[in-house]
Amino acid sequence: MKSRMILFVLAFVVWALLNWIPDWQHLVVGVFVAALVAYLTGDMFVQRPHLFKHVERYLWFLYYIPIFIWEMLKANIDVAYRVAHPSLPIKPGIVKVKTSLKSDTGLTFLANSITLTPGTLSVDIDREKGYIYVHWIDVKDKDVKGATERIAYRFERILTRIFE
């Protein structure tokens, strides 16, 4: 039920933003649409609604955003350099990264962050053993431990505080 409420509020906000500037006709239709969406898919949206009450999680999320944007900028400059370089300096391979995150949302965010940061693209997740397979455009460390430290550690330490 709580999960449905959260989804209802989110869907309604997105609806209101899509129909900017909102007037009352749009908002009334929006209530019905958001209610329908929440009724149909609400139970899949959030597994642990009580986590939404913790304020420090939102603060960590705010702290995570600038780090993420900075890493993304570095990633783009890195790719632009490799692509524009005449001799194409790549050394690709798929490495394994260990993760301690367990929740769906946490794993999704970690995999997305890995994909959007320098030289790495997550290929698959093995949830039972806690491994993420990562395609790395410039393999610096074939070892699981070393790769984890270079790729996942900087995000994992923040994401653990947000989603676990």
Add this chain to the structure above:
Amino acid sequence: MINVIHIIGFIFISIGLAFDVFGCLGLLRLPDVYNRLQAATKCITLGTCSILFGMLLIVGFTAAGIKAILCIIFLLLTSPVAAHALARAAHKSGVKLCESSVIDKYEEDGN
């Protein structure tokens, strides 16, 4: 003041276009599907987000500007997932890594 914001907006749009060009260049130059996905996902996500952000600065918080913010959020959430799904599907259907690859742990683990 408005002019300054407009100029900053155009700078963002130019940066975005430049990154999009590099993304397309990567799509053409890199050797296999995984490397190409890397260039496509990273450069085109940030490039397009940058263009949308530049547009938001120019038009302000109007109907189009708000939609630009929503597009940025959805693009950031969905584009890596799409790349992940494509890479996984490619590997499962037997696309090999290119010649110069040094390691494939995914293959070694029997997937």
